[in-house]
Amino acid sequence: MFISEAFAQTAPAAAEGMGSSLMSMLPLVLMFVVLYFIMIRPQMKRQKEHKAMIDAIAKGDEVVTAGGLLGRISKVGESFVHVELATGVEVQLQRTAITQVLPKGTLK
Numbered sequence: 001m002f003i004s005e006a007f008a009q010t011a012p013a014a015a016e017g018m019g020s021s022l023m024s025m026l027p028l029v030l031m032f033v034v035l036y037f038i039m040i041r042p043q044m045k046r047q048k049e050h051k052a053m054i055d056a057i058a059k060g061d062e063v064v065t066a067g068g069l070l071g072r073i074s075k076v077g078e079s080f081v082h083v084e085l086a087t088g089v090e091v092q093l094q095r096t097a098i099t100q101v102l103p104k105g106t107l108k
Contacts, residue, residue: 054095057081062102065093070107 061073071083
């Protein structure tokens with residue numbers, strides 16, 4: 001008699017527990033959604049813009065490298081570019097090492 005009453009009393013409590021556990025997960029889900037729109041999505045957009053910039057590099061473009069060097073593209077390869085830093089000084093870099101393309105005429 002006592003055992004059946006104990007089961008009868010815990011059955012509705014278990015049903016309420018499912019609803020409250022679902023409600024306790026709601027803030028976690030909301031935090032993930034906010035994180036996606038604040039951090040992940042803008043980062044993916046920047047990566048996409050950087051890839052488009054790297055693909056559009058052509059001979060004669062003035063660029064800034066990841067190391068902070070300024071130069072002019074002298075030769076473009078599939079995965080490497082040659083950047084002329086000064087007259088007669090040329091370095092070979094990976095395309096991904098270019099961080100910014102400057103407007104024409106920046107280097108003089």
